[in-house]
Amino acid sequence: MKAKQMQALIKTAPENAEIQTIAIPEPLENQVLIRVKAAALCGTDLHVYNWNMWAQNSGIKLPVVMGHECCGDVVATGQNVQRLQVGDKVAVETHVPCGKCYQCLNGEQHICNDLKLFSIHMDGCFAEYTVVPSICARKIPIQIPYHFGAVMEPLGTAYRSVVETQVMGANVIVLGCGPIGLFAVASATTLGAAKIIATDISDSRLEIAAKMGADITLNPIKDNVAETVLELTDQYGVDVIIDASGSVDAIGHSFKYLRKGGRIALIGLPNKALEIEIGKEVVFKEASIIGIHGRKMFKTWTQMENLLAAGKLNIKPAITHVFPLSQWKKGIDLALSGEACKVIYEP
Ligand SMILES: NC(=O)c1ccc[n+]([C@@H]2O[C@H](COP(=O)([O-])OP(=O)(O)OC[C@H]3O[C@@H](n4cnc5c(N)ncnc54)[C@H](O)[C@@H]3O)[C@@H](O)[C@H]2O)c1
Ligand SMILES: [Zn+2]
Ligand SMILES: [Zn+2]
Known part of the structure; x- marks a missing residue:
């Protein structure tokens, strides 16, 4: 049977990025598949787009689906995933810990010794669907809008x-x-x-x-x-x-x-x-x-969720532009010119 397909923004080569139609990925045993509802553009994505020295030395293997800040709904879970269910609203923690090193075993997973990064060491989320390790899919309260969920990573x-x-x-x-x-x-x-x-x-x-x-x-x-x-x-x-x-x-x-x-x-x-x-x-x-390198997993998330759900963190003014993913280039150009602050894509 032919796999179902989706649109994704892919960095294909040092000098090229484009929307391609690719197969919707299937979650492995410890992963979840997310229908991405909102994804935010970040400085890191601009580095990857420009393929500057940072990007060249980051460990990215091209082609890669760009983007790492996102929020959406779980649509499928791997066979070992118990904590999450289809329908859960999730935001993605981009630090992927090994679970075995000294820091991981001592409450500091966010600075794991063998830290992997979502969209650097694996495909990202500027796509209709994305797979993430289940530990990085953070279930968030339903009251938090997708746009806010998409920026919880930098907010954290x-x-x-x-x-x-x-x-x-x-x-x-x-x-x-x-x-x-x-x-x-x-x-x-x-x-x-x-x-x-x-x-x-x-x-x-x-x-x-x-x-x-x-x-x-x-x-x-x-x-x-x-x-x-x-x-x-x-x-x-x-x-x-x-x-x-x-x-x-x-x-x-x-x-x-x-x-x-x-x-x-x-x-x-x-x-x-x-x-x-x-x-x-x-x-x-x-x-x-x-x-400060990222968020405490998951104490920072818990506090942010409580505050956002209670409407007590005023983050909206920083989100200046929202585009469908098809207009990805417009978002990147506005961010590069300094005109936009946080750009959100809706894949
Ligand atoms: N530690 C982490 O976990 C982590 C995570 C993400 C980003 N970062 C880094 O954090 C920084 C901020 O990220 P961002 O996405 O907001 O980047 P950004 O580039 O959008 O913001 C940096 C801001 O600093 C301003 N600036 C430049 N020179 C200045 C000066 N002399 N005085 C005052 N302001 C000045 C710029 O005009 C810009 O508005 C970046 O360096 C980024 O690489 C760190
Ligand atoms: Zn980021
Ligand atoms: Zn570790």
């Missing part, structure tokens, strides 16, 4: 940075207002930060940050960020810095206005090394520097 990274830096009652600065920084602003608002400062070199992104809860927005091209932050904090500096810019410049400068005993969460991925004076900026300051 941002949300976790805010949890780990303990923003309640704190003065917080978020560096970079791409989707991740904006989600950090929304999360800090929900978790009770006192004052939220947001920075970006794009004024349109700062406008969105203000809609999502930032009290003060600063553009380092026009504003003196360090001076303003020190003025706003009685010259002490902020309690918390969250970097979602990946800018070595922004991170390097930020130590100047971190108060003694302050906390800094690093999410952004700079493309070069950062030099800092460890004695002055970290030791005598007793600064805590926390790297």
Whole structure:
């Protein structure tokens, strides 16, 4: 019998990506098949599309179905899958753990020693259907809209940075207002930060940050960020810095206005090394520097689900465009130009 077919956006070769009609995959014993209802475009997809150095060294084997952030309904389950049923609404956790290493056995699956990534080491979700390891299909409350479910992966990274830096009652600065920084602003608002400062070199992104809860927005091209932050904090500096810019410049400068005993969460991925004076900026300051790679599996998810289902995380302003998958190129062009923030495809 001929397999049923679907449309999928495939990176076929370094210089080509296109929609192809391919067979709907069948779930293996520990996988589930998902009918994708919404999938979100992420910076990583742009790297893959452009086939830059990062993509070339990422371990991707072409051809690959692009996309990793998605939400949909389970339509088939492998024979060993017990936790999920046909009809469940799920969002995908993109960190695929081995289940056997030290971290996996000690509550840190998200930083598994043999971590595999959905859409990098296996086909992704810019398609009508996708298969994922069942551990990565997270059943979410039915009240969470598909569009929100599709961005829970980047939202979770941002949300976790805010949890780990303990923003309640704190003065917080978020560096970079791409989707991740904006989600950090929304999360800090929900978790009770006192004052939220947001920075970006794009004024349109700062406008969105203000809609999502930032009290003060600063553009380092026009504003003196360090001076303003020190003025706003009685010259002490902020309690918390969250970097979602990946800018070595922004991170390097930020130590100047971190108060003694302050906390800094690093999410952004700079493309070069950062030099800092460890004695002055970290030791005598007793600064805590926390790297954030994805979401705790699954504590972060549980908290996000509760908040989203209760309508207490204001993430909508970051979703600027929605397209059918057939218009994938429009989404990529808008994201590359910086005009779009989060783009959603409906396959
Ligand atoms: N740690 C993780 O698990 C994880 C997961 C996903 C993405 N990331 C990284 O997080 C970062 C943010 O992701 P994103 O999808 O929001 O990316 P993005 O590129 O959309 O956002 C980065 C933002 O930073 C701004 N920016 C650049 N230079 C700046 C400066 N000097 N000061 C202030 N803002 C500046 C840009 O204008 C942009 O709006 C990226 O570096 C990405 O690679 C990390
Ligand atoms: Zn992503
Ligand atoms: Zn592992």
